[in-house]
Amino acid sequence: MLAHYGYKDGSGDYFIIIDTDKCDGCGKCVEACAYGVMELIEDEFDIEDGSMAAVTEEHRKKIKYSCGPCKPISGERKLPCVLACSPKAISHSW
Amino acid sequence: MSKQSKEFWRWREYRHTVPEMDWHDAKIVTAGVDIGSVGSKSVIMLDGKLHAYAAIRTGGVSEETAIRVLNWALDETGLQTKNVHCIVGTGYGRVNVPFAKRTITEIACHARGAHYIYGPTVRTVLDIGGQDCKAIRCDEKGKVISFLMNDKCAAGTGRGLEVFADLIRVPIAELGKASLNVEKEPAPVSNTCVIFAKAESVALLRQGWEKEKVAAAYHLAMVNRIIDLLTKVGVEKDFVVTGGVANNIGIISRLEKNLGIKPLEPNVDPILAGAMGAALFAKALYEKQIGLR
Amino acid sequence: MITAGVDVGAKYVKVVLLEDGRKVLKRANGIVGFDILKSATEVFEKALLEAGLNHDRISRVTATGMGRKAIHKKHPLNAGEIVPEVIADAKGAYHLLPAVKTIIDVGAEEGRGVKVGEGGKVKDFVINERCAAGAGTFIETMARALEVGVEDMGPLALKATKAIPMNAQCCVFAESEVVTLIHSKVTKEDISKAIHDAMAGRIASMVLRIGVEKEVVLIGGVARNPGFLPPLKKELNTEITIPEHPQYVGAFGASLLAFETEGK
Ligand code: SF4
Ligand code: SF4
Numbered sequence: 001m002l003a004h005y006g007y008k009d010g011s012g013d014y015f016i017i018i019d020t021d022k023c024d025g026c027g028k029c030v031e032a033c034a035y036g037v038m039e040l041i042e043d044e045f046d047i048e049d050g051s052m053a054a055v056t057e058e059h060r061k062k063i064k065y066s067c068g069p070c071k072p073i074s075g076e077r078k079l080p081c082v083l084a085c086s087p088k089a090i091s092h093s094w
Numbered sequence: 095m096s097k098q099s100k101e102f103w104r105w106r107e108y109r110h111t112v113p114e115m116d117w118h119d120a121k122i123v124t125a126g127v128d129i130g131s132v133g134s135k136s137v138i139m140l141d142g143k144l145h146a147y148a149a150i151r152t153g154g155v156s157e158e159t160a161i162r163v164l165n166w167a168l169d170e171t172g173l174q175t176k177n178v179h180c181i182v183g184t185g186y187g188r189v190n191v192p193f194a195k196r197t198i199t200e201i202a203c204h205a206r207g208a209h210y211i212y213g214p215t216v217r218t219v220l221d222i223g224g225q226d227c228k229a230i231r232c233d234e235k236g237k238v239i240s241f242l243m244n245d246k247c248a249a250g251t252g253r254g255l256e257v258f259a260d261l262i263r264v265p266i267a268e269l270g271k272a273s274l275n276v277e278k279e280p281a282p283v284s285n286t287c288v289i290f291a292k293a294e295s296v297a298l299l300r301q302g303w304e305k306e307k308v309a310a311a312y313h314l315a316m317v318n319r320i321i322d323l324l325t326k327v328g329v330e331k332d333f334v335v336t337g338g339v340a341n342n343i344g345i346i347s348r349l350e351k352n353l354g355i356k357p358l359e360p361n362v363d364p365i366l367a368g369a370m371g372a373a374l375f376a377k378a379l380y381e382k383q384i385g386l387r
Numbered sequence: 388m389i390t391a392g393v394d395v396g397a398k399y400v401k402v403v404l405l406e407d408g409r410k411v412l413k414r415a416n417g418i419v420g421f422d423i424l425k426s427a428t429e430v431f432e433k434a435l436l437e438a439g440l441n442h443d444r445i446s447r448v449t450a451t452g453m454g455r456k457a458i459h460k461k462h463p464l465n466a467g468e469i470v471p472e473v474i475a476d477a478k479g480a481y482h483l484l485p486a487v488k489t490i491i492d493v494g495a496e497e498g499r500g501v502k503v504g505e506g507g508k509v510k511d512f513v514i515n516e517r518c519a520a521g522a523g524t525f526i527e528t529m530a531r532a533l534e535v536g537v538e539d540m541g542p543l544a545l546k547a548t549k550a551i552p553m554n555a556q557c558c559v560f561a562e563s564e565v566v567t568l569i570h571s572k573v574t575k576e577d578i579s580k581a582i583h584d585a586m587a588g589r590i591a592s593m594v595l596r597i598g599v600e601k602e603v604v605l606i607g608g609v610a611r612n613p614g615f616l617p618p619l620k621k622e623l624n625t626e627i628t629i630p631e632h633p634q635y636v637g638a639f640g641a642s643l644l645a646f647e648t649e650g651k
Pocket of ligand 2: 009010011246247248249286287288289290517518519520556557558559560
């Protein structure tokens with residue numbers, strides 16, 4: 001499943017997309033993010049048990065700002081959450 | 095903005111029992127309880143078939159609302175809570191549903207419920223409520239493949255329409271129809287932001303545009319935005335629209351035209367989709383528990 | 388030689404008349420009406436009148452701001468050049484404070500961050516636009532919900548005793564949140580502080596994308612709101628200077644650019 005967390009507002013699209021089929025729930029993205037944007041949640045999409053990464057409720061409506069420091073206007077852009085994830089489950093829409 | 099006009103998507107409270115079904119004949123009795131921010135719904139299923147349902151307004155205490163809506167659905171069925179094998183909670187107040195074996199997100203329940211209501215051909219579910227917009231794509235089993243929820247921005251939600259209805263002083267229930275009362279579709283309002291789109295609309299009215307024409311431009315902008323969100327999860331036939339804004343013909347007809355897909359018509363109130371999905375998940379959970387799957 | 392800078396913002400037109408690239412002769416402003424060219428011309432003429440000058444005394448007009456295109460090479464204003472806001476901002480701010488490295492410009496509909504390099508050149512910039520929650524309109528809309536004047540918002544916030552969070556990130560939803568807060572008996576002072584804190588948080592995160600280096604200057608209409616500076620300083624953890632007439636810095640920069648072009 002592709003879980004899109006974030007929003008679209010007048011200024012643009014800001015989504016962090018998690019491919020839950022690839023995510024193995026290792027939690028490395030949670031450790032890697034210095035701003036507490038990521039968390040591990042229980043899989044509430046089916047009756048199976050398991051955990052998966054998600055964007056915290058607190059940040060869902062402001063990730064454009066929360067993730068701002070990791071997205072400098074110029075210079076190299078390295079997103080710690082994306083780099084930490086070995087199965088490549090995370091992508092950003094902006 | 096008046097307090098009342100904000101609540102157009104409130105529906106009346108109701109309950110119903112499907113006649114000629116007897117729970118004594120059923121192997122598995124399950125219930126789904128959906129505690130939403132405005133309304134709460136409960137559905138009772140016998141072997142995965144809809145038996146009874148109830149919808150009420152969400153009160154201040156989620157636990158009480160959950161008990162009340164479940165009991166009301168059980169009323170007249172002869173069933174008691176102890177006869178229900180498994181209960182699943184969903185909706186934003188789902189963690190507060192007493193007796194629930196498990197909670198499932200409203201996204202998954204909505205997809206599963208839509209699959210039940212509209213049939214297994216449903217692939218795309220769009221839900222536009224007063225304060226949010228959800229786009230869900232699912233497979234032939236009603237399992238979510240991709241989803242997106244937008245509850246940050248008022249543009250593209252019922253609230254965005256209300257702000258506009260207030261501006262041109264047309265009752266919200268008639269707004270969609272009014273927007274179709276134009277000879278030719280104008281260009282859409284260029285601002286997405288409700289605040290700026292409102293200012294732009296004021297400017298258009300001052301230029302002498304008729305209310306209906308401005309309404310058309312506003313609706314069109316909203317539809318473009320919704321289509322943009324839908325495209326992110328992928329739009330595929332069959333397509334269904336639920337939520338309060340599904341009643342706005344100005345939105346629905348433009349969606350149909352611009353997407354080139356006609357939304358399916360429901361046979362029961364789609365407001366129950368979440369609770370239905372929860373009851374179906376409850377059945378699967380019970381079957382797993384007793385070793386049936 | 389007298390040059391003019393015209394900054395056509397979302398809400399106000401600002402005009403600066405400059406003598407010999409040094410002395411400001413006149414500042415004037417007025418609301419942007421339905422007809423942008425007409426509004427800009429009116430403010431321009433008001434400035435001329437108050438300065439006791441004739442139109443032909445003005446050697447060159449340079450325009451900036453969101454509505455600059457509407458007056459570019461159009462009679463009677465005849466703005467010869469148009470420049471983006473960030474260029475005009477950098478020019479003006481650098482002239483006022485040569486040590487400036489970071490400019491934060493918050494107007495009615497846009498927020499901007501500009502990184503300034505050697506000689507007042509723009510090195511980098513970031514813009515918040517098209518969402519009312521990221522600019523001055525946010526505070527204005529909230530003032531309406533609180534039923535207080537916009538100019539009272541800042542002073543109210545300074546009298547707050549508690550820091551309460553605001554959850555809504557949208558101008559429209561924030562309006563309802565403010566109404567709920569009023570009903571739950573939170574004071575207007577505390578609500579106003581929450582509004583400014585939320586806004587400062589958004590602007591600060593935006594500016595962080597270009598990096599914050601001293602000296603930091605805050606300009607634009609919102610700079611005149613005393614409630615905005617304290618939370619912004621706190622968020623960015625730095626001293627921030629507000630020049631005199633912060634809302635005219637863009638127009639001032641444009642008038643300087645007009646002088647430079649004319650002098651060539
Ligand atoms: S690092 Fe990747 S695999 Fe691990 S929890 Fe995060 S998203 Fe999932
Ligand atoms: S664009 Fe406008 S409507 Fe959307 S979040 Fe921003 S302020 Fe709200």
